[in-house]
Amino acid sequence: MQYNTKQREVLMSFFESHHDQAFSAEEIAEQLKSEKISISAVYRNLAELEKDGKIRKNIKSGNRKIFYQFVDCDECKGHLHLTCTKCGKTEHLPDADSNKIVKSVLQNSNFNLDSDSTILYGVCEKCRK
Amino acid sequence: MQYNTKQREVLMSFFESHHDQAFSAEEIAEQLKSEKISISAVYRNLAELEKDGKIRKNIKSGNRKIFYQFVDCDECKGHLHLTCTKCGKTEHLPDADSNKIVKSVLQNSNFNLDSDSTILYGVCEKCRK
DNA sequence: AATCAATTTGCGATTAATTCGCAAATTACC
DNA sequence: GGTAATTTGCGAATTAATCGCAAATTGATT
Numbered sequence: 001m002q003y004n005t006k007q008r009e010v011l012m013s014f015f016e017s018h019h020d021q022a023f024s025a026e027e028i029a030e031q032l033k034s035e036k037i038s039i040s041a042v043y044r045n046l047a048e049l050e051k052d053g054k055i056r057k058n059i060k061s062g063n064r065k066i067f068y069q070f071v072d073c074d075e076c077k078g079h080l081h082l083t084c085t086k087c088g089k090t091e092h093l094p095d096a097d098s099n100k101i102v103k104s105v106l107q108n109s110n111f112n113l114d115s116d117s118t119i120l121y122g123v124c125e126k127c128r129k
Numbered sequence: 130m131q132y133n134t135k136q137r138e139v140l141m142s143f144f145e146s147h148h149d150q151a152f153s154a155e156e157i158a159e160q161l162k163s164e165k166i167s168i169s170a171v172y173r174n175l176a177e178l179e180k181d182g183k184i185r186k187n188i189k190s191g192n193r194k195i196f197y198q199f200v201d202c203d204e205c206k207g208h209l210h211l212t213c214t215k216c217g218k219t220e221h222l223p224d225a226d227s228n229k230i231v232k233s234v235l236q237n238s239n240f241n242l243d244s245d246s247t248i249l250y251g252v253c254e255k256c257r258k
Numbered sequence: 259a260a261t262c263a264a265t266t267t268g269c270g271a272t273t274a275a276t277t278c279g280c281a282a283a284t285t286a287c288c
Numbered sequence: 289g290g291t292a293a294t295t296t297g298c299g300a301a302t303t304a305a306t307c308g309c310a311a312a313t314t315g316a317t318t
Contacts, residue, residue: 002265003264003265003266003313003314003315004314004315005265005266005267005313005314006313007266007267008266024304025304025305026304037267037268038267038268038269039268039305040267040268040269040305040306040307041266041267041268043304043305043306044266044267044306045266047191047306050190050191051190051191057188057190058187058188059186059187059188059195061179061180061186062176062179062180064195064275064276064277064303064304065303065304066188066193066304066305082234082238082240082242084240085185085243085246091238091240093234093237093238093240094237094238097233097234097237097238100233101230101233104226104229104230105211105222105226105249105251108222108223108226109211109220109222109223109226110253110254111211111213111220111222111249111251111252111253111254112251112252112253112257113211113249113250113251114214114250114251114252117214117250118248118249118250118251119247120234120240120242120247121185121242121243121246121247122234122240122241122242122243122247123240123241123243124239124240124241125239125240128241131294132284132285132286132293132294132295133285133286134284134285134294134295134296135284136295136296137295153275154275154276155275166296166297167296167297167298168276168297169276169277169278169296169297169298170295170296170297172275172276172277173277173295173296174295176277193274193275193304193305193306194274194275195275195276
């Protein structure tokens with residue numbers, strides 16, 4: 001079962017208000033230190049959120065830390081994600097564009113793309129400059 | 130500058146012959162132990178290959194290890210890959226179709242998709258039946 | 259609102275992946 | 289073949305992440 005703790009709520013609402021950035025566990029603990037959540041609790045809850053598919057892990061190049069990003073907002077469903085390999089940030093490819101890709105891959109290659117589990121890698125606008 | 134060492138060549142040819150799988154540094158060192166390459170050299174060369182864009186890092190859920198995958202082999206150049214989540218097989222999306230997708234993502238989202246390092250997940254024709 | 263079992267927390271200690279320091283070995287160049 | 293630059297292997301050091309456990313919190317029950 002699962003109890004509803006203050007710490008877990010704090011973490012969730014942190015992610016909800018930062019759903020387009022990736023953070024390390026350390027950064028999260030740092031930003032929430034006034035809320036009294038220990039680094040252990042951060043790690044434990046991150047692991048659970050990840051298992052539940054609410055956040056996604058990834059890494060940035062030249063860095064061994066793991067970064068976490070919220071991916072279970074309503075807007076996240078049914079479309080592809082773009083993850084920048086430079087800064088680690090993930091953005092959403094608009095539904096219409098995603099659908100177009102899914103459709104064309106199905107028609108041309110007879111492959112049924114699962115947009116929810118696919119991440120497109122590349123370099124975002126900001127990092128290209 | 131950069132010297133051409135035996136160890137670096139061994140590592141490169143390992144990746145070239147395993148271009149559609151991801152390995153941890155440890156796994157690589159293990160598989161290459163007969164070739165006399167130390168774990169330090171593996172790490173050092175992986176870092177360089179990554180910086181050069183020849184391999185890509187990623188992580189699997191429920192695991193704190195980093196995995197490395199070759200993304201710069203000749204046959205894999207210039208197009209996206211389709212990996213079936215049922216049977217695990219990877220196929221190539223034809224260059225023309227890949228280019229179309231890269232182009233449309235760049236135009237619509239200002240995101241410079243790296244087709245060589247992106248894998249599209251879904252279910253292949255055979256497995257859908 | 260007191261009790262109680264289940265769960266979660268925080269702390270400190272521990273683990274394990276990765277990096278570092280340095281002497282010895284290898285490489286490229288003359 | 290000599291020499292400087294680079295890389296290697298080893299072991300030690302670092303550091304992100306996990307673990308163990310006693311204390312605190314939660315949610316259900318009365």
